[in-house]
Amino acid sequence: MIFSAVSHLQTPAELYSINKESVCVRIKTAKNDVLQVTIIHGDPYVWEQDSWQSSEKSMSLAGSDDLHDYWTVTLQLPHSRLRYGFILTSTDESVVYTERGFYQEKPKHVSPYFCLPYLHENEIFSPPSWVKDTVWYQIFPERFSNGDPSINPDNVLPWGSEEPQVDSFFGGDLQGVINHLDHLSDLGINGIYFTPIFKAFSNHKYDTIDYMQIDPQFGDEQTLIKLVQECHKRGIRVMLDAVFNHSGYYFEPFQDVLKNGEDSRYRDWFHPHAYPLDPHAQKPNYETFAFVGMMPKLNTANPEVKDYLLQVARYWIETFDIDGWRLDVANEVDHDFWRDFRRTVKETKEDVYILGEIWHQSTPWLVGDQFDAVMNYPLTDAIQDFVLREETVESFTQSITRHLFSYPQPVNQVQFNLLDSHDTARVLTESNGNKNHVMLQYLMLFSFPGSPCIYYGDEIGMAGDNDPGCRACMIWDQNKQDTELFTFVKDLIQWRKELPTMGTYETIQFHESGVDDVLLYSTYSNDEVLLIAINRSQTAQSIVLPESFMDYTLIDHISGETLDKQTALEISKEHFRLVKKHLS
Template sequence: MNQFAILHMSDSKYCYAVNKDEIVIRLRTSKEDELDVFLLYGPKYEFQSKRYKAKMKVKYEDKLYRYYEKRIKLSDLRLAYIFEIYENGERFYFCEDGIVVDYDFENAFYNFYQMPYINENDRIKVVEWMQGAVFYQIFVDRFNMGNLKKDKSYIDMKWGDKPTPKNFAGGDIRGIIDKLDYLENLGITAIYLTPIFLSISNHKYDIIDYKKIDPMFGDIEDLKELVHKAHEKNIHIVLDAVFNHCSMNLYQFQDVIEKGKKSKYYDWFIIDGDFPEPEKGNYECFASCNYMPKLNTANLQVQEFLLDIAVYWIRECDIDGWRLDVSDEVSHDFWRQFRKAVKKEKENCVIIGENWHDAYAYLMGDQYDSIMNYAFTKACLDYLAKDKLDAKGMANKLNEILMRNNSLINSMMLNLIDSHDTFRFFTEVKCNKKKQLCALALSVFFPGAVCVYYGTEICMEGGYDPDSRRCFDWNEENWDKEFLEKFKALLKLKKFEEIRFGTVKIYEKNCLLIVERIYKNNKIRLEINMENKVINGIEPFNYRVLRKGDYNEEKSSCYNAS
């Protein structure tokens, strides 16, 4: 037995409450070890004399490990437990002291694992509408122009021309309102907008005034109308919060440029010297962009300033969530306060961090609900575009990603294959529409919400920023209608209870990548063939969906991409 591989942590993603009286317990072991694992558990103060035994099953496997799991319902919310492990008929125990041959149950209170108590205010609360949500990300300037009477003097490109970093095309909030019927018909249930507040750029990630919508896009009444009409269609609206940095034209930063250390806002920023000097770059900023100074979120006044903004837009316009830009560079302390303020104002308002890496430290119930799941994006690229993973390697990778967090967080993850910050996935797969559909199918089946970047449904191409931010082509004569129908059919699958709420099993069989979702004795299965040959009736670079009740293969209904 590889004892170095065995891992368990109490009160973590390896032991967490899913309800007020139910918990999930996981144990990690080496994939090379063939073990039988049992959970020995009982009330914390009666563990010596009152114990139960339950067999744990392997629920996930990645490249190196197996993950055993057991869900148990408690009558006493104070739980003690250890693991009983059999290898080749020999019994071992696993507790806080590690692997032992004999276990002293009389003195178990020294070294058993425990869930001391399930406190209601510590439990992770799921934003229910996120489970099975279908997001549509819109780069506002490039989606659609609806207000034809506005001042267009800022527009410096023809709609459809390839953009440069500083071009303006004229898209606005009114343009989104005008296309709500279109989005509803696609199957969209949530819209994520890139920033809409006052800024000199087309992307608006350098904000001058956080309480003013940029006139290029409209005004507060336009946003209110968008939210109201979207809600009538059961579509949620999520805005982009740029709280790591601001524009150098923000009033407070300009005051510091003028007054230096004498400015009451000097400590709002992180400056090396008496004055910020943009040409020298003697202050912290986003990346190396001196025009976007970093806000000091350890400063109490900065915290109050930003928290007021977060609550303001919920209160004024009834928005449904915030996507947090560059969120991993902002202090944990601030995000904890942010969560309390946002959830107090609107409990089902979702908080989605832009963390490109493992974000477990932020996803323990006290900060974000979710992140943009770029680990999933990278896996899709490696499997479908780069040929770096085969079906087995992809199954391992997807399971490893799932094991970064608990199942409640996984059910709210924002799974995407591209965004305004990446190459278009369609370009990455060399415009292979079958591979594009396979990627979409996988993002639909993977636990959490699916996020579609605007134009995916019409096979928009694009390289790196700014090429990934092209204008939407509204000339339907240029659309592949057959692809569009398959796109909509896949998004409809996200409504199935098996996919919204079901357990997940991901594995490889006969060179196929298989993702199964099971709920209330019903199963739906995705099979993807990325081999250059027909496998089990599935054409190369294609997928098949099987749905069945009571696991009856003969009654399966079949959907094929070809």
């Protein structure tokens, strides 16, 4: 047995609360090294005749990557506390693994075992329950629809009259969103994520001038109130975007520091290195987002700054009844600020969704005291590596397994899953115009745990390279829309709602397809199993069904056709199959 590969850490990914009476425990062993893992568990205070009383339960092999096997088990805790260890069995030996290392036999005393001292209900990671059932639609307000020309900026261009530039304006506004809510309801989404709407200089609004004011080119407070109310009538949640890492150049406190330098009362709101500030230098003499002088970094450790930004967080919830905050450049803001932010937001409205923009592994922010989720770009990369970049099936399953097991399941269920955004090339462009490959990516996105998001216009076949190309005007001329793609996305959203095995399930299992270009996996609910086959190749493929599916009558989810105890499954080129079996 490879002892050095055995790992269990009492981190949220490997020991987490499901509810006040149960926990999930995970452990890693070297790949293909251990045949069985059994957990030893018990209440540390239950003794009989000077002997600690424990029970044993087999753990399930839940997945593997290139280095490790992942084992998992759920335990009930009658007294909210736990001591536990592991019996590891290979072909030639059996050992006991505890907090203090390896033993040949179970320690008789409780001290060496791993310890969960007490499961405090207020420390259970509890993201809003509605998020895991939400399909988001991201709107870049300046480019969605011009609903009120009377508030157009002076330099506005006719809608869609030219390709977008970094400094162009087309007049999109909040009234334009209200005018097209029927389009979103028809599609089936039930959440809208808006990029910033606060007063700012740019078209993207990530350079805030006033955190307490809607940008005049987007509308006023009454328009936003109406928009949120109309969304809520349709069962659509609303999430706003805030930039607390940095302000804009024209933010009044920063202008005061530019003017008064070291004598400014706002000098400690920022991170100056010298005076006078030089915003035009290649590397400004103050902290910024990247080296962008127009985006000075805020000092969120300053009590005045913190109080001001927490007022912002409360104001938009209390005044407009929003349902979520997406937080820009969230990984560059200090953790103490985010802890106070969470307390403030959850006290204001308990089920507000807090989403951080972080592109990398994000465990430090997802332990229950800061964010509910992050933008799940690692999933984006894995999906596109498989469908578009010919990553092997084995490599894909390994990377996805590693990623899923790096977070507790309650986090995975509410992660913000996406294929593109205002910060990336559009999925159709990334797919070199191959619509079939776009569909395969969307199917995968919707079938993995998390809350999927559609970037505006993707559903009707809009293309566009990286910023500014991905920020073109929404196409409202139906003669120029891809109605086939719209119908597919609409169907996909409906499948997500009607199939408990699409996205909100507890278990996923990967299978050998026997074909290099076919990814095969199954997802499970209490009474149903869904088998998903993805064929990325340009030729039709026939795969052998997993043995566990051969003795069942299967149903093709799309056609409704009954497949009576087949041994193989045919998949068209660049296409997929969804077949399900009922367990009850």
